[in-house]
Amino acid sequence: MKPLARYAALNSYIEVSQAVGLEPARLLRGAGLDPASLALQDRWVPAGAVARLLELSAVESGQQDFGLLLAERRRFANLGPLSLVIREEPDVRSALTVLIRHEHMYNEALRMRMSVLNGLATIRVGFEFGEQTETRQATELALGTLHRLLLGFLGSLWQPLAVCFTHHAPADPGTHRRLFGSAVKFEQEFNGVTFYADDLDAPNKMSDPLMRNYAYQILDTLEPPRESTVLNRVRELIELLLPTGQCSVEQVARSLGVDRRTIHRQLSDEGETFSSILNATRTELAGNLVATHRYTLTEIADLLSFSSPGNFSRWFRGQFGCSPSQWRNREHREA
Known part of the structure; x- marks a missing residue:
């Protein structure tokens, strides 16, 4: 069966689409999604429908950076209950490991893989929607969100070595430059972010060791959507x-x-x-x-x-x- 994603994937969709001159309710219904249900962040919907909505929104608005505009508004809490666990991990490596291991808890179509080689860490991002679907906007949303999470762990001054996209550059790469600086690269072999492996050992300043066991107790009680x-x-x-x-x-x-x-x-x-x-x-x-x-x-x-x-x-x-x-x-x- 085709994978599902939480409605939280569309957090701030109404605000961003209205800001670029779109009619969000019409586009949501056209994608088979219910506008009123956007308030129910933990409800599950077909992931492919979310991706199609993002692509249609980019086309109709003329904003090739639509996915990034959404990513800019992402908050840690948009990961849902999993955010409680990640927040209490002691370092960046363990936080990313939990994020990747439990990716199905917020998007069943998302595929993230982390590798460490020659002093460099790379997190690759991809999607498996079970159907032919354009993924440019979904990819930029995912990578933009991942970049924001890393900034949260490593500080606002942190910079990756490269933020790579397989697709070509937009006509106006201003938003990409503003978010990623000179690290952004287009027409690469993979979608992902590369940074120094030493950053993985940086302590998580949000973590409270006394809260970690409680966070994992919460995780154990959650019903994975893949078993629905x-x-x-x-x-x-x-x-x-x-x-x-x-x-x-x-x-x-x-x-x-x-x-x-x-x-x-x-x-x-x-x-x-x-x-x-x-x-x-x-x-x-x-x-x-x-x-x-x-x-x-x-x-x-x-x-x-x-x-x-x-x-x-x-x-x-x-x-x-x-x-x-x-x-x-x-x-x-x-x-």
Whole structure:
């Protein structure tokens, strides 16, 4: 199945896209992503959809440095729960080792490898999306973020020996020069960053030895996304695709990199069907959405991909035994 990435990969996407004159909601929906879910940083979405969104944003805005503009706003916390562990590692080497070993906890498509040879350390960055996808912006976002992490460990005055990209230089390399200085190089044999190996032994100034054991206890309790069942992935994709109007077994199958028959067979092995999961997900969402006054009932019908408010009302009565209006009024009285 195709790999997933956390929504945190798009942290600050709204702000950056608006700053360069884009309509972020339209582009997100076009990529099969839900704009409202950007606030849910730990939710998982198809990594390929994130990469396509970044490429489309760069093309429509004319900003060849779009991925770097996002990287500039990256914070340590965007790594999610893993940041708690990395922060407590005693030195740069061990922090990078944890980052690379657990890369699947924030992006299943990301591939990072570190090598040390002749006094030099090199971290190479690549992606495996399971499909043919342009990766320029995703690569620049990943390398820009890695560079910022290294600055956090080694100090704002630290400079790498080289920041390498396999693609050609943009028409205006100003952002690249500003972030990487003279170290940036294009049309190289790999994507990655090279620096002195001695830097790996630099102490991590953020680390507190007394907190390290607690951080690893947290890591041990986290459920790796790569072990997610087909059922869970289908359920989450349905929830993500419903507001886009593109929620079908065919679309879910494409997002997971399989055909619809594979989806039906694997769900059947777990005693479910696509229709049963779709209905269960709609039921859960409908109960929550109707109980609040954030959306009108017509908007909720649209968010749940019903063809009309009337169809939504009839379905809702069948599930809950009352109309959406009655449910909303009852919840309001009980509150």
